[in-house]
Amino acid sequence: MPTSSRRGTWFTLACVLLLGLFLVRNGAGEGTGGPPQPRAAAPAHKSAADPLPAAPGPLPHSPPRRIAVPSLRVDAPLTEVGLDADGWVDAPPLANSNLAGWYRSAVSPGERGTSVVVGHVDNPAGPAVFYSLGSLQRGSRIEILRGDGRTAVFAVYAVQVFAKKGFPAERIYRDTPRPELRVITCGGEYTEKTGYDGNVVASARLTAVR
Numbered sequence: 001m002p003t004s005s006r007r008g009t010w011f012t013l014a015c016v017l018l019l020g021l022f023l024v025r026n027g028a029g030e031g032t033g034g035p036p037q038p039r040a041a042a043p044a045h046k047s048a049a050d051p052l053p054a055a056p057g058p059l060p061h062s063p064p065r066r067i068a069v070p071s072l073r074v075d076a077p078l079t080e081v082g083l084d085a086d087g088w089v090d091a092p093p094l095a096n097s098n099l100a101g102w103y104r105s106a107v108s109p110g111e112r113g114t115s116v117v118v119g120h121v122d123n124p125a126g127p128a129v130f131y132s133l134g135s136l137q138r139g140s141r142i143e144i145l146r147g148d149g150r151t152a153v154f155a156v157y158a159v160q161v162f163a164k165k166g167f168p169a170e171r172i173y174r175d176t177p178r179p180e181l182r183v184i185t186c187g188g189e190y191t192e193k194t195g196y197d198g199n200v201v202a203s204a205r206l207t208a209v210r
Helices: 001-007 010-020 169-173
Strands: 063-067 073-081 099-103 113-118 139-148 151-163 179-191 195-209
Touching: 063 113, 139 179, 151 179
Parallel strands: 073 099, 113 179
Antiparallel strands: 063 073, 063 139, 099 113, 139 151, 151 195, 179 195
16 A cells, blocks of 8 residues: 555544544453553653664565564564454454554554554453553663564653543644654553543654664
8 A cells, every 4th residue: 555545544543543442341450450551641751861762764664573562571463453344443353462453554663654553451361462551661662573574663752641532633643754653552541331431652763673
């Protein structure tokens, strides 16, 4: 799919993600306080004493194969996800707790623009791939193994939780002049009736290629 076409899907993606990903049942969180949550949905603090590495140039399109987050001990395969018959972004199969999904109508990780990876926070059996996403810190690494054999390394610059109402879609999914990544899972408060009321979003930028 041409790059311009992939970038043209952001409005649809923004609308369906905040509605579709928060409904996973909190099977592991009951009685334990639930998954860790970011402290506030505030702009990232940029400290001169803690700069992120310089960004390399963008990579060509290549579907991703795996995601690793060393600080969270995440190492999971990636499957392509699209939209279902109702126009919702498909999440990875719920039964596979260690599987994440790359939204294939967006740019691939490492390309110029914003790529998106989604995954469950938990399932009825317990914690899932992004259960600890809310505990990421500025500077944490997210590594994406691509189909071309290269690994795109991203550094986290913000981890935020947003309520589904008033979700800042334009800011989260906007096109960027450099390669960026959003990793998204369910977050916020959970109730039996409505599920999670928001999404945890980790924002990162490309800082190295191996």
